[in-house]
Amino acid sequence: MNSGFKAVIMGGITLIVGFVLWRFTGDVETPVVTLTKLGVVLMVLGGLEALYGLFKSVGGKFVS
Template sequence: MKGIAAGAVLAIVGVILWLTTKEVQTPVVSLHKVGLVLAVVGAAEALFALFGAGKKARK
């Protein structure tokens, strides 16, 4: 359950960054791209945790 919550929080933060920082310029990396990466990683983490919980429930 903790993995699902962490993935959901990461995905939400990523989407917020992705939508709100399009015009922000930083010297190293674009916050817009970081937000997109966080959203994808968070969604993947939540899905893997959900599948893991499903496999545990079957055993």
């Protein structure tokens, strides 16, 4: 398994976890971090990681 595919898989998992946090933890209160905001951050990071993995697996062949 190459590193681009791993980045796509891990980015997708992070995106899904972020979506679940954002969607279903609106009424949960924590003292330090709001879980809905953490979900949004995880969705953004997961999406970026998935896009990086796609670029690395597809576009990386043409760049080098």
